[in-house]
Amino acid sequence: MPTFSVSKSAAKAVKCDVLAVPVFEGLTLGPGAKAAQDALGTTVKELTEHVPVAGKPSKQFTGELGDAILVQTLGKLPAKQVLFVGMGPEKEATAGTVRRAGAIAARRLGGGKTVATTIPQAAGEAAAAVRAFVEGFLLASYRYLRYRSEQNSRPNRVESVILLPGKGWEPRAIKNAMDHAAAVAEGTNLARDLTNTPAGDKSPESLAQEARKIARNGLKVKVLNEKELAAKGFGGILGVGRGSPKPPRLIELRYEPPRAKRTIAFVGKGITFDSGGLNLKPTDSGIDWMKMDMGGAGAVLGAMHAIAKLKPKVAVHAYVATSENMPDGNALHPGDVITQYGGKTVEIGNTDAEGRLVMADAIVYARERGADVVLDIATLTGAMMIALGHYMFGVIGEPRSEVQKVLDAAERAGEPAWELPLNREYFHVMKSDIADLRNVASKNLGGGAITAALFLKEFAGDTPWVHIDIAGPAKSDEDHYENPKWATGSGVRTLVEYALGQ
Template sequence: MDFELRPLSRAEAAAADAEALIVLWRDADDHDTPSAEDALGRWVQHAVRDGDLGRDAGQWLAGHRVAGVRARRVVAVRCGDGSARKVRQAVASAWGALKAAPPRTLLIQMGATDEAALAAAVLGIAEASYRYTTTLSKPQPRALQRVVVGVADAPALHGAFEWAVATVHGQELAKEWANRPANHARPVDLARAAQALAGPDVEVEVLGPKEVEKLGMGALLAVARGSHEPLRFIVLRYQGAAKREAPVVLVGKGITFDTGGISLKPAADMDEMKFDMSGAASVLGVFAALPRLRPALNVVGLIPACENMPGGGATKPGDVVRSMSGQTIEILNTDAEGRLILCDALTYAQRFKPRAIVDVATLTGACVIALGAVRSGLYANDDALAQALLQAGEAALDPCWRMPLDDDYAEALKSNFADVANVGGRPAGSVTAAKFLQRFVGDGTPWAHLDIAGTAWKGGKDKGATGRPVPLLLRYLAELGRQGSAKPRGGRRKGAAA
């Protein structure tokens, strides 16, 4: 989908060429006096005075061939005070009035707005119009092909627009791979998706079972043993700063399907375990967006990818394995496999001498119970990193919530047969999982863990991947990149998202 940012007044929007037009109407607009040339404003004002446009954010009124407006279909929608959250709600609601016969071209008229609201409009229309089609017998291209966003001051909002378009591109790639059924998203398929991102700004390396065994990644190998699908360990590198600059390392859990292994999951909803590689998908999404954003920093992405299956060679409850760090692990529950593949990746991350490590994983059902589907769980050993991620999440409308990481929680992970057990029981399950991971982070390295088990996908009639936390991660990286000067961008106002 193509996006374009234009400086447009309401009168100019009325004359613009588009199949459909969404007018975002703030509460303050009720008191404006539209000019004689502003047919669009007069139409909405009359609707307000007649009581045909409700008062709450998201309420809309649709019109067909409105006098003085070139677009055939017009939707006026309330956006409250014009804040980012209200704008996103309004755009999603307005698309609901259009999606039965979706237009190919759309103009969203915002007028005077700020960076956060503009980004929310771009992300909101992309989210509302997204459809997964890859494994349908007759895949249809996305109906909406082009979106123009009209604002009062386009140059001042150019940076926010570029960030939003890049984020859409990354988030939709993450959705694509998380949504694919497990037989269409094997570890080898994830590796190919990563290799497709290689280019002038991104290097990709893929390791197979032999290389992983040579590295001593016994925890990752233990999870992969029950599957016929060979594991892959994917390394992506983005260089936006001097080579001497320490990178941020992103680690994404890539369990392409999780049966629970020998500790088999219940059959109900097991199909949703194709989403257990959403952390890996989010890392792929970030690396799809980075060459568009070109932040002035270095980023490394690590994706340990495998299936967790109950085959004849599968790891058994009670087995003890040796991780890449040298620590031995008693596997009490084979369904706590994500932390096993992540711990070896966290050890591998130390070779980059990172400025920070952020791992992303659909790790625990306990986090879903704690936070539901609104906020991702955030654990961190560094206050500055935690605050940066919290702020990035709020700014990107992709929020997280900091959870405790007290050393006392590690007591539950003690084992009589190994250095550590992989589970600590039901109480504080998401916390003990984070404490397990913390053991494999180097001393003095700022580290954060994002548990996205509740936010990575939706169930029920809206079942599908959300692409979270790609917006949070890209906002965090963009803010870090502002500490240096970005690479030249060529001054374009146009962007595109797949």
């Protein structure tokens, strides 16, 4: 991870490999851009006629957000290169714009080791802009290289980023903003690492080992193994894991500051591989990416890594319900009935609707362990992905005031989110003729994301509860601003922001 510092040098005087400066749509120059342009003895408009957009050789630079041009200075500046970074319309620029510009800067540096930038001066309150830039830069710099051969595993890496300050930058606030961003980025990148890890090298126990590492930063950790789960009656977690040789776990991490007046609980779905069980997923259904079905668990563990450093005022308890869903002679059958933790019985209509079974156990346990509010997060339904696509997660819950807190946290964190209704008119299809509930609807009324949430609500009881379905944004098929191709760490930033906002 690069180091971040603040220098009082002017843009035209700072010595670095790359000087990154903002340009708004219509080629309106942002802070530092005019000084760079003048030193080069040309104009940005003239440069656009000869220098194509980085990574898009057929496109002309206009200052559109997401675009950039990289120019050699030929000794006319102490910086070796200048990166003109598009910011979009000037009147619409926010800290979120700065986050995305930071991400574009990180990807278009052309191999520079030392970077100086004025981008955080371009929009928003100083500390918020700095935090957003550092987050965007670090998140976009992520690469998953665990399985690369040594000769291919050493990409050009930025070692140092120098922020060039604007008016009113208060040193302590800026330092806190940089530290905050680094902690959140570390947590998000941890979630990405865990989610990207192939199922052959991942298990419920390996997630437990990761939780133990996180706990070294001042958290309490407790892990229930398969024998303890059986003794306590965790029928959902055990049932899903019956077909796998890798035994399930229930992981608990606790952050408990002195004089905390509220306890929030995060519950993460940790299916380390989802074959579908006996209702086996088809080959062309994306089964090869079902190693990512523990994205909710990754988000919870990543959030706790950041929370241990950022120290919110509320207590935060995290629960990861983790199993591997595999078919064998001992696996759950369609038509089986299991008893969840807390006593409710569930008829299995489809073994590929397993995430809600492990989550239900953990939600009841979280309530029993003293949660004032429960937030669960999961790659739960394809229906949510159909509804909202790949760039936005869905939020459902009760009461409405708690849902709004999550939506507000997501907005502050820069993670697009949308509320869906908890429409009880669908609930009748989740009733079973032989048990308390079914794990899937008895008839197809659509609204699969809603019926899944209605199932979970039965285990939340009267406790305030919000369900976050990250099935869409947990994985990306391409680099998209701060999100890399494959695992994105969706939800980490929102969970952290929610905790800090209490």
